[in-house]
Amino acid sequence: MDSVFAAIVQAPEDPILGVTVAYNKDQSPVKLNLGVGAYRTEEGKPLVLNVVRKAEQLLVNDQSRVKEYLPILGLAEFNKLSAKLILGDDSPAIQENRVATAQCLSGTGSLRVGAEFLAKHYHERTIYIPQPSWGNHLKVFTMAGLSVKTYGYYDPTTLGLNFQGLLEDLGAAPAGAVVLLHACAHNPTGVDPTVEQWEQIRQLIRSKGLLPFFDSAYQGFASDGGECFIAQSYAKNMGLYGERVGALSIVCKAADVAGRVESQLKLVIRPMYSNPPIHGASIASTILKNSDMYNEWKIELKAMADRIISMRKQLFDALTAKGTPGDWSHIVKQIGMFTFTGLNSDQVAFMTKEYHIYMTSDGRISMAGLSSSTVPHLADAIHAAVTRAS
Amino acid sequence: MDPTPVVGARYMSSWWRSVQPAPKDPILGVTEAFLADPDPDKINVGVGAYRDDNGKPVVLECVREAERRIAGNSNMEYLPMGGSVNMVEETLKLAYGENSELIKDRRIAAVQALSGTGACRLLADFQKRFCPESQIYIPVPTWSNHHNIWRDAQVPQKTYHYYHPESKGLDFAAMIDDIKNAPNGSFFLLHACAHNPTGVDPTLEQWKEISHHIKVKGHFPFFDMAYQGFASGDPERDAKSIRIFLEDGHHIGIAQSYAKNMGLYGQRVGCLSVLCEDEKQAVAVKSQLQQLARPMYSNPPVHGALIVSTILGDPDLKKLWLKEVKVMADRIIGMRTALRGNLEKLGSPLSWQHITNQIGMFCYSGMTPEQVDRLTNEFHIYMTRNGRISMAGVTTGNVEYLANAIHQVTKSA
Numbered sequence: 001m002d003s004v005f006a007a008i009v010q011a012p013e014d015p016i017l018g019v020t021v022a023y024n025k026d027q028s029p030v031k032l033n034l035g036v037g038a039y040r041t042e043e044g045k046p047l048v049l050n051v052v053r054k055a056e057q058l059l060v061n062d063q064s065r066v067k068e069y070l071p072i073l074g075l076a077e078f079n080k081l082s083a084k085l086i087l088g089d090d091s092p093a094i095q096e097n098r099v100a101t102a103q104c105l106s107g108t109g110s111l112r113v114g115a116e117f118l119a120k121h122y123h124e125r126t127i128y129i130p131q132p133s134w135g136n137h138l139k140v141f142t143m144a145g146l147s148v149k150t151y152g153y154y155d156p157t158t159l160g161l162n163f164q165g166l167l168e169d170l171g172a173a174p175a176g177a178v179v180l181l182h183a184c185a186h187n188p189t190g191v192d193p194t195v196e197q198w199e200q201i202r203q204l205i206r207s208k209g210l211l212p213f214f215d216s217a218y219q220g221f222a223s224d225g226g227e228c229f230i231a232q233s234y235a236k237n238m239g240l241y242g243e244r245v246g247a248l249s250i251v252c253k254a255a256d257v258a259g260r261v262e263s264q265l266k267l268v269i270r271p272m273y274s275n276p277p278i279h280g281a282s283i284a285s286t287i288l289k290n291s292d293m294y295n296e297w298k299i300e301l302k303a304m305a306d307r308i309i310s311m312r313k314q315l316f317d318a319l320t321a322k323g324t325p326g327d328w329s330h331i332v333k334q335i336g337m338f339t340f341t342g343l344n345s346d347q348v349a350f351m352t353k354e355y356h357i358y359m360t361s362d363g364r365i366s367m368a369g370l371s372s373s374t375v376p377h378l379a380d381a382i383h384a385a386v387t388r389a390s
Numbered sequence: 391m392d393p394t395p396v397v398g399a400r401y402m403s404s405w406w407r408s409v410q411p412a413p414k415d416p417i418l419g420v421t422e423a424f425l426a427d428p429d430p431d432k433i434n435v436g437v438g439a440y441r442d443d444n445g446k447p448v449v450l451e452c453v454r455e456a457e458r459r460i461a462g463n464s465n466m467e468y469l470p471m472g473g474s475v476n477m478v479e480e481t482l483k484l485a486y487g488e489n490s491e492l493i494k495d496r497r498i499a500a501v502q503a504l505s506g507t508g509a510c511r512l513l514a515d516f517q518k519r520f521c522p523e524s525q526i527y528i529p530v531p532t533w534s535n536h537h538n539i540w541r542d543a544q545v546p547q548k549t550y551h552y553y554h555p556e557s558k559g560l561d562f563a564a565m566i567d568d569i570k571n572a573p574n575g576s577f578f579l580l581h582a583c584a585h586n587p588t589g590v591d592p593t594l595e596q597w598k599e600i601s602h603h604i605k606v607k608g609h610f611p612f613f614d615m616a617y618q619g620f621a622s623g624d625p626e627r628d629a630k631s632i633r634i635f636l637e638d639g640h641h642i643g644i645a646q647s648y649a650k651n652m653g654l655y656g657q658r659v660g661c662l663s664v665l666c667e668d669e670k671q672a673v674a675v676k677s678q679l680q681q682l683a684r685p686m687y688s689n690p691p692v693h694g695a696l697i698v699s700t701i702l703g704d705p706d707l708k709k710l711w712l713k714e715v716k717v718m719a720d721r722i723i724g725m726r727t728a729l730r731g732n733l734e735k736l737g738s739p740l741s742w743q744h745i746t747n748q749i750g751m752f753c754y755s756g757m758t759p760e761q762v763d764r765l766t767n768e769f770h771i772y773m774t775r776n777g778r779i780s781m782a783g784v785t786t787g788n789v790e791y792l793a794n795a796i797h798q799v800t801k802s803a
Contacts, residue, residue, distance in 0.1 A: 005520055005521075005641075005664065005666065005671065005675055006667060006671065007520075008520055008671065008674045008675055008678055009674055010673060010674040010677045010678075011674075011677040011678050011680070011681045014471065014680070014681075014684055017468075017470070017471060017684075017689075021470075036468070038467060038468065046465040046466075046467050048464075048465055048466055052466075053462060056461045056462065057461060057462070059461075060457050060458060060461040065449075066447040066448075066449055067447075067449055067453070067653060067654055067655055067656045067657060068439055068447050068655050068656055069418075069437070069439065069649075069655045069656050070656050071418070071422075072415065072418060105504075105686075105687035105688075105691070106687065106688065108684075108685070108686070108687050108688040109686070109687040109688075112685060112686050112687070116542075121406065121409050136684060136685060136688065139684060139685035140685040140686075142685070143682075143685040143686070144685075227404060227406075235468075239466060240466055241466055241467055241468045242464075242466045242467050242468050242469050242689070242691065242692035242693075243466055243691055243692060243693060244687060244688075244689070244690070244691040244692075250406075252404055252406055253404035254404060257404045257406050257407060257409070259411070260406070260409045260410065260411045260412075261406050261409055263411050263412035264409055264410075264411075264412045266412060266415065267412045267538075268542075270415055270418075270507075270535060270538055271507070271511060271535060271538035271539040271541070271542040271543075272504075272507070272508070272511055272542070272686065273504035273505065273507050273508040273511065273658060273687075274504075274505065274507040274508075274535065274658075275418075275656070275658070276658065277504075277656065277657055277658040277691040277693065277694065278656030278657060278658075279656075279657060279691070279693035279694070280691065280693065
C-alpha cells in the first residue's frame, strides 16, 4: 500500500538547533559549540542551579504531591508569581486584576499562544518583528496565522542600533499593528536601546496605537496604563530549559476584560496540548514564593551573568592583543547571552570547517558556550577568518 | 512628532472589549464546578483521571521510584525537537510490539508529543500541511476535544456512525457504510481501545472487517490510544486493533499517552508515530513533524519523558508498572460489576447490562442531559452532560449512593 505521505521531502535542519546536531557529529577534540543559547560553566558543562536542586528535592520528598492535570491555564501560584516578577510587586495592573496570565511551554509556547489569540480576536493581522530577530519568531507567528513584517533594528555598519530606521518603520505602521519587542538582551544581536530610547519607543507606540508584544518585558510599558502582551521564559534565567517553563501575560485595561481574555486563552490552549507540564512550573514556583530561595536564585543568576560579561572582556582583549583588523568593541557593548560578531556566512563556514567552531550562520555566538580556556581558540579562528584572502 | 501624553493613552478603550467570555470546557469545567461544591456527599465522575478506592489520586510506586532516581541527576537541558529518543523507542514497542520488525527496519517516524492532545494536534497540523485536500472522519460520539483539535488545525471534519443508542453498543453496519462512502484517501480517527466516551469497542472480528474496508478505500487510519492497559489490564491485548491493521499492511498513525496508564497526567508525555514505507521516508516525515513542533513549543518537556524511560528501561520497574496498571484496570472492572449489581438490586426497570459490557474508564450510561442535571443539582454528582460516567471516580464507598441517585432520576424514564 502506498503511503499517503510518499511525496514528503526531508525538512532542512533547524538553523539553530541544527548547529548542535552538527557539533555532536564532529569528532575533533577542540570543537566548540557556540550555537544554542544554553548556559555553560567554565568547564563547559550545563549548570543546574543549587536552588533548583533544592526545589527538586523538596518536591520529590513531598509525598502528598500528585501529578494530576493542571488547569488549562496552568499552576495558579506560578502564574501570579510570574506576573509579579515581570510587572513588579506593586504593579497597579496586578492589583487591579487587569492581567490575564497563562502558564505556557517556555518562551516559544507563550509566543505561540499569544499569537493564536491575536489571530482569533484582534482586528490587525500584522506583526512587526525586528530585523534581525530570533529565527523561530517568523515561524511561530506565521503558523499562528499572522502576517509578519519587519522593522529596522540592527545597523551592520555600526554593529549597533538603527534607531532612526526603527522609529521610521514603526511610525509608518498602520494603527493597531502588533509590534514585537525584545525587552532586553536582544537575540541575536545583543544590541539594546538605551533607557532614553526605550521611552521614545514607548511614546511612539502609544501615540500610534500600536500593540506591543514583549519577548520578556520592560517595566515602563506595563505601568503606563496601556495594554500589552508579555512572553516570559525560565529556560535560561532558572536553567530550566528542557522543562519548558514560561508564561504569557496579557495586560488589559480592565478586570472584566482580563477575565474574558483568560477564558478565551483556554480555547486556544485546549486543542493544542490541553494543559501545561507541571514539573518545571512547580520548581519555579517553589523558588519564587520562598524569599530565601528567591534571594539565592538572584545570586546564582548574577554569577551566570557575570561569567558571561567576563567572557566578553576576555574575547575582546584577545582579539585586541592579536591585532585582528576591525573594531571589536561591540563584543563588550552588546548585552546578554549572544554576540553578533559581524562575521558573514562564508567566514562562519570557514571557522566551522577549519577550527571546528559551531555557530549560526548569521554570525551569532553564544558567549555562554565560552570559557577562559577556549577563548584563545575562538580568537584564533576569528582572526584567521577575517584575515584570510576571500 | 507629537508625543502622546500618558494620560491620553488611558482614555483609549481596550483592544479586547469585544472579546466574549468563552464557554467552559465541557469536561474540565465539570471538575471546576465539583471543587466549588461544599456538599460532603459530592462525587466527581467527570474527568477521566484514576482514583483509588478512597477516591484519592494515585501516584504509581514505579513513578515514585523513577522520580527518586531522577531528582538530582537530570541536567534539564533541551531535548531535541523530536523529544527523548529513549522514551520514544520504548513507547513504540508498546504500540507496535516488543520485537516489531517495523521498529527494527526503522520505518516508523516518531516524536515525543504533549500527551495525547499534543500528538493528535501534531498529526492534524501535519495532515493539513501535506494532505491539504483530505478530510478527517471522527466517530460519533468522541472526546469533545478531538473536534477542537482538527478545527484549529483547519482540517475539514466529517463524522462517522459509531455508537448505537438503542443497543448501547456499536453501530457496526452504519460505521462500515460510512467508511465505504467516504472519499478515497480520507483520514479516519479510530480509538484503539476503551472508546471515550462510550466504552464501546469493536470485537476483534469487527476490527478485521473495519481494517479490510479501510484498505479498500485507501483511507489513512489514525489511532488515538489513550488507554492502553486500562481496557483489559493487559497492554498487549489492548493494542490488538493496531496489530490487526499492521498485519493488514496499513501505514497507520498512532497517538499514545501516558497520562492515564502511568498516571503522568500533568507531565504531558506522549508520542506521535507514523508508519512509513521505508527508513528514508520515516526520516523525512520525522523531520517535518519536528518542523511543526518547533513553532509550537520548540521541544517537549523532559521530566515526564525521563520518568517513562526510567521505568520502561528497567525490567523490574517495568514489571511493577504492568502490575500496577492491572490493579487499576481490575478495580474499575470491579466497580462496573458493583454499579450494575446495585442498580439491579434497587429494582431498576431499565437494563444496565451495558455497564459491564462497556470497557475502559468510561461508562456511557444512556442518561439524558436533563437527568444528568438532576444528578448534579439534587445529588451533587458531577459528570459530563452526555451521560458519561468516569468509573475511576466510583468507589466501594460511593457506589451505593451513586446507584441510588441514578435510579431516582431514571426510574420513571
